Structure formats: C-alpha cells, structure tokens
Amino acid sequence: MTAVAPDDRPNGVGQRRVGQLRVGQLRVDPVLIATAAGLALTLLIVVWPGATGVADPLAADPSRALEPPSAAHLLGTDQLGRDVLARVIHGARYSVLIALAATAVGIVAGVPLGLLAGLASSWLDEILTRFLDILSAFPGLLLAMVLIAFTGPGSGNLVLALGVSSVPRFARVVRAQTKVVRGQGWVEHGVTLGLPRRVVVARHVLPHAIAAVPVLATVGLGGATLGAAALSFIGLGLAPPSPEWGAMLSEGRNYLRVAWWISVFPGLALTSLVLAIFTLGRRAQRRLESREPL
Amino acid sequence: MIRGLAAEAILGPVVSVSRRLGSLVLVLWGTVTLTFFAVHAAPGDIVRLLIGQGHDTPEVRAVIAAEWGLDRPLLVQYAGYLGRLLHGDLGTSYVLKRPVTEVIGAQLASTVELAVTATALAALLTILITTLTAGRRLLTRLAGAGELLLASTPEFWVGILLLFVFSFTLPWFPVAGAGDLSALVLPSLTLALGAVGGLAPVLRDGLERALEQPFALTVRSRGVSDLGLRVRHGLRHASIPTLNLAGFAVGNLLGGAVIVEQVFGRPGIGQVALRAISSKDIPTILGVALLAAFVFVVVSTVVDLLSLVIDPRLVGAAS
Numbered sequence: 001m002t003a004v005a006p007d008d009r010p011n012g013v014g015q016r017r018v019g020q021l022r023v024g025q026l027r028v029d030p031v032l033i034a035t036a037a038g039l040a041l042t043l044l045i046v047v048w049p050g051a052t053g054v055a056d057p058l059a060a061d062p063s064r065a066l067e068p069p070s071a072a073h074l075l076g077t078d079q080l081g082r083d084v085l086a087r088v089i090h091g092a093r094y095s096v097l098i099a100l101a102a103t104a105v106g107i108v109a110g111v112p113l114g115l116l117a118g119l120a121s122s123w124l125d126e127i128l129t130r131f132l133d134i135l136s137a138f139p140g141l142l143l144a145m146v147l148i149a150f151t152g153p154g155s156g157n158l159v160l161a162l163g164v165s166s167v168p169r170f171a172r173v174v175r176a177q178t179k180v181v182r183g184q185g186w187v188e189h190g191v192t193l194g195l196p197r198r199v200v201v202a203r204h205v206l207p208h209a210i211a212a213v214p215v216l217a218t219v220g221l222g223g224a225t226l227g228a229a230a231l232s233f234i235g236l237g238l239a240p241p242s243p244e245w246g247a248m249l250s251e252g253r254n255y256l257r258v259a260w261w262i263s264v265f266p267g268l269a270l271t272s273l274v275l276a277i278f279t280l281g282r283r284a285q286r287r288l289e290s291r292e293p294l
Numbered sequence: 295m296i297r298g299l300a301a302e303a304i305l306g307p308v309v310s311v312s313r314r315l316g317s318l319v320l321v322l323w324g325t326v327t328l329t330f331f332a333v334h335a336a337p338g339d340i341v342r343l344l345i346g347q348g349h350d351t352p353e354v355r356a357v358i359a360a361e362w363g364l365d366r367p368l369l370v371q372y373a374g375y376l377g378r379l380l381h382g383d384l385g386t387s388y389v390l391k392r393p394v395t396e397v398i399g400a401q402l403a404s405t406v407e408l409a410v411t412a413t414a415l416a417a418l419l420t421i422l423i424t425t426l427t428a429g430r431r432l433l434t435r436l437a438g439a440g441e442l443l444l445a446s447t448p449e450f451w452v453g454i455l456l457l458f459v460f461s462f463t464l465p466w467f468p469v470a471g472a473g474d475l476s477a478l479v480l481p482s483l484t485l486a487l488g489a490v491g492g493l494a495p496v497l498r499d500g501l502e503r504a505l506e507q508p509f510a511l512t513v514r515s516r517g518v519s520d521l522g523l524r525v526r527h528g529l530r531h532a533s534i535p536t537l538n539l540a541g542f543a544v545g546n547l548l549g550g551a552v553i554v555e556q557v558f559g560r561p562g563i564g565q566v567a568l569r570a571i572s573s574k575d576i577p578t579i580l581g582v583a584l585l586a587a588f589v590f591v592v593v594s595t596v597v598d599l600l601s602l603v604i605d606p607r608l609v610g611a612a613s
Binding site: 130131133134135137138139140141142145146148149150222226229230233234235236246249250252253256257260263264267270271274275278279282 | 317320321322324325328329332333442443445446447448449450451454455457458462545546547548549550552553556557567568570571572574579582583586587589590591
C-alpha cells in the first residue's frame with residue numbers, strides 16, 4: 001500500500017535494486033550480527049547488572065569526585081564520586097524496561113483500536129479516526145509532558161505517557177491494513193462458509209492486519225528509549241539519584257567544563273542502544289517491504 | 295465534457311481546501327475539549343493549589359472557587375472557556391496570576407526565532423546533502439550512516455556535544471543565553487540536525503526514484519547538466535513525501551524547543567512550559583499545549599495545500 005510495486009514502474013526500472021536486496025538478505029550480514037550481539041549483551045546487563053562486577057551505582061565517595069577515567073574507575077567518577085561505568089551499566093535497565101513497557105502499552109491499546117476502526121461502520125470509524133487525529137495533534141513529546149504534568153513524574157507515569165503518545169501510530173497502520181484485508185477473497189470465503197464473525201476476524205483478518213506491527217514496534221522501541229531519556233533530562237521522568245542516562249546527562253551538563261566523562265559516556269550508551277534498535281528495525285522493514293504486497 | 299472538466303479544475307481545489315479547513319476546525323475543537331475535560335478529571339485539587347500558602351478553610355475555599363469560577367457546573371465552565379478562547383483569551387495563570395497569553399507572548403519571539411532558524415537550516419542541510427549524494431553509491435552509504443546516527447541521538451545529547459566542542463573546547467559560541475546571533479547558532483543547529491536525520495533519507499529516496507524515470511532521460515538529452523536536472527526537476531518530484539514529513543517535523547519543533555532551551559539556558563516557550571508543569575499551573579500548561587497543537591494542525595494543513603500546488607495531479611485524487 002505504501003509504495004508503488006516495483007513491477008509497475010516504466011521499463012522495469014528499479015527491479016534490479018529490489019532483487020539485490022533479496023540476495024543480500026540471504027548472505028551473512030555482519031552488521032546484523034554485531035547488532036544482535038550488542039542487543040543480547042544489553043539484555044544480559046538489564047537482567048543481571050551484577051554480572052559485570054561493577055561497583056554500586058549509588059555509592060558516593062566525595063573524596064574521589066570528578067576523577068577522570070583511570071584503571072580504578074574506567075569511565076571516571078561523577079560530582080559525588082560515584083563510578084560512571086557502574087551508573088551507565090545499571091542505567092540500561094531503566095531505558096530498556098521503560099521503552100519495552102511503553103511500547104507494550106501502545107500495542108495493547110493501539111492494535112484493538114485500529115482493528116475496531118478498520119472493521120467498524122463508517123461513523124464509528126470516523127469518530128475513532130478523529131480521536132486519533134486529536135491525540136496526534138500534540139506534537140512529539142508534548143502529549144507525554146502534558147500527561148506527566150497531571151500525573152506527576154515517576155516510572156509508571158512515564159511508561160503510561162509514552163505509551164499513550166504511541167497509540168495513534170499503531171492504530172493508524174492496523175486500521176489501514178484491516179481495511180485492505182477485509183476486502184480480500186479469503187475473508188469473503190470465510191463469511192460465505194458460515195464461520196462466526198469472531199473467528200473470521202481472529203483467524204483471517206487479525207494476522208494480516210498486524211503484519212507491520214513488529215517493525216513499527218521496533219522503531220517505536222527506539223523512539224520510546226529516546227523519549228524516556230528526554231523526559232528524564234528535563235526532570236519529568238526518573239529523578240536523580242537513579243542512574244537513568246537522560247538524568248545523568250542532565251546532571252553532567254553542569255560539569256561539562258571540568259568533567260566531560262559524566263555526560264559523554266551515558267550519551268554514547270544511549271546512542272548505541274537506539275542505533276542498534278533502529279538498525280534492526282530498518283532491516284525488518286526492508287524484509288517486510290520486499291515481500292509480495294497483498 | 296469540456297465544461298465539466300473546467301468546473302472540476304475550479305471546484306476541485308475549492309473542495310479539497312474547504313475539506314481541509316473543516317477538519318482543521320474539528321481537530322482544534324477536539325484538542326480543546328479533550329484537554330479541558332482531562333484537566334478536570336485529573337487528580338489534584340485546583341482550589342488547594344490556588345490558595346497556596348494561605349489558610350485552607352471552607353470559607354476561603356468558597357471565595358477562591360467563586361473568584362476563579364470553579365464553583366459553576368463543569369459544562370458552564372467549558373462553555374465559558376470556549377467562548378474566551380474564541381476571543382484569544384487563554385485564561386489566567388494560577389501561579390503568576392497574569393493572563394496566559396501575556397505569559398506566553400512575552401517568550402514567544404525567542405522560540406519563534408529558534409524554530410524558524412532551525413527550519414531554514416534543516417531544509418538547507420537536507421537539500422544540500424541529498425542533492426549531492428542521491429544516486430551515488432558510496433556517498434549515499436556514508437550519508438545514510440550519518441543520518442541513522444543523527445536519528446539515534448536525542449537533541450539534548452547533540453546539544454551537549456555541540457556545547458562541549460564549540461563553546462568549551464573551542465570558544466566560538468556563547469555557552470548560554472539569548473540576544474545576539476551567535477547565541478542562536480548552536481541551539482538552532484541542534485534542532486535542525488534532529489530533523490535532518492529523519493528528512494534526508496526520504497528526500498534522497500524520492501530523488502533517486504525521480505532520476506530513474508523517463509523524464510530524467512529526456513531532460514538529460516536536452517543537454518541539461520546533472521546538477522540542473524537534480525535541482526530543477528528532481529527535487530520537485532521528490533518533495534511531496536518529504537514535505538509531509540517536514541510538516542510533521544516543524545510541528546515537532548516546539549516539543550524539541552523545550553529540550554533545546556533547557557540545554558542552552560535559552561528563554562522561550564519551553565521554559566514557560568517546564569515551569570508551568572513543575573508548579574501545576576494548569577491554564578499555562580493548556581495554553582502551551584493548545585498553541586503547539588494549533589501550530590501542528592495549521593502546519594500540516596498548509597503542507598497539504600502546498601502539495602496541491604507542487605503536484606496539481608493530487609487535486610483530482612483528493613476530491
């Protein structure tokens with residue numbers, strides 16, 4: 001639906017590129033392997049941060065404050081003498097878990113909403129679509145900020161705010177796809193064969209309607225990671241002393257002139273994680289798009 | 295037949311424009327309604343907030359509630375809010391006890407300056423990068439990697455990096471504040487880079503598609519240079535999807551401005567919003583949110599209409 005099928009292009013231009021992509025997928029892909037390995041390592045750190053043998057991320061030692069990277073503190077210490085490496089490693093847990101939970105909220109609310117709008121009569125569809133329009137009229141992080149303004153900061157509210165702002169994205173795609181699928185022959189056949197409406201929807205519409213959700217969710221995961229860090233940076237997410245990467249950058253900004261390592265390492269960790277997620281999402285998207293359209 | 299076509303040529307744009315304007319009004323009304331009722335359903339005692347340090351007695355509560363119109367039925371309050379909104383009145387700040395329009399208006403210029411500069415910078419960078427790299431394998435891969443890196447790096451972290459390099463290590467730009475032009479460079483660059491990461495891949499993709507089409511060959515055979523083909527013919531064909539995304543990015547700038555203003559200690563709407571959120575100053579929060587939604591909806595409408603100008607074929611498709 002999104003793009004013109006390559007075969008429709010004049011003179012068959014562009015077919016070659018698609019073909020090459022297909023061949024590329026069969027080869028062993030070093031970027032994909034590196035990405036997967038990095039994400040697996042991150043998950044290990046999330047589940048079991050103690051496995052790395054780092055110090056307590058909250059243990060302060062004012063006598064060793066603002067020390068540059070050394071053998072004792074590989075990434076240096078912050079303004080309270082806490083080990084930056086330990087804080088970066090323990091911070092992975094916040095970013096990953098909050099992003100996962102927020103994406104789950106977006107899917108759990110967005111997919112049924114999209115399916116309902118796609119199957120419903122035109123007036124209900126109109127109402128639901130307008131509602132999504134209204135929800136997405138608040139740009140970027142602003143909806144999340146407004147929600148947090150009323151609910152207060154904290155990880156639960158952060159998840160809810162980020163999740164709600166991602167609902168329209170899932171709902172829109174599922175709605176559009178449902179509309180395509182419900183007109184397909186096999187759905188008609190199912191209805192003709194006398195299958196209950198519930199069964200037709202669950203077995204013959206839903207699986208096709210949610211085909212794009214894993215890709216959307218992967219990209220959304222990266223977005224939620226960035227969003228959670230941004231909200232923590234402006235003090236609306238997790239508050240210090242929790243070693244959240246955004247919050248660490250916020251504290252580190254004040255010491256940038258004397259201790260760059262407080263900001264740079266959590267920043268690098270954040271970029272690497274999101275880069276890995278987006279790389280994975282982009283590969284998945286290519287795979288999805290190179291498949292035969294419905 | 296011909297008369298019918300002529301009527302469509304005139305009516306088509308009129309119909310699509312009025313449909314767009316109709317849905318614009320609807321979405322704006324929806325945002326106002328949603329935020330209004332969300333605020334009143336949200337936990338938290340507005341009267342308690344307004345009393346502040348004063349004594350919380352039933353008598354004081356009654357006086358305050360009457361003064362702010364909070365004792366009237368919700369629907370009456372809603373009608374009053376809508377009515378005042380139509381006159382451009384966003385209510386009175388609970389904390390500053392001044393009209394919200396005044397609070398926002400005092401800071402608006404700084405944010406507009408930032409957003410406009412960032413938009414221009416983002417457009418310039420995107421067009422420059424894509425025109426130079428589209429269809430060239432190695433350059434495309436390099437630029438693509440850079441764009442993915444930009445998209446994976448949040449604005450506040452880009453801002454801190456720029457501060458570190460260009461203000462602390464190389465003392466080229468001031469660390470904080472606003473005023474002269476040099477204080478605008480790093481904040482607007484930060485905002486622009488975030489947008490470039492999303493826009494450039496889309497524009498390049500469109501440009502590559504356009505260069506593969508038969509008309510590109512025709513233009514080339516007329517002896518037009520490669521650069522001329524890209525700039526004068528390719529970009530126009532490639533611009534529609536990018537324009538839609540750009541409208542989205544411009545609408546998002548206000549959200550990004552909150553972050554960037556915080557990083558660079560710049561005054562602006564973002565700082566107003568953050569102060570309002572931390573002090574639960576509901577009218578101000580709503581004012582900023584509605585302003586952002588308004589900008590967002592207006593920009594996306596303008597983008598839709600602009601698409602019709604760029605590609606007149608869309609007029610028929612829309613009506």
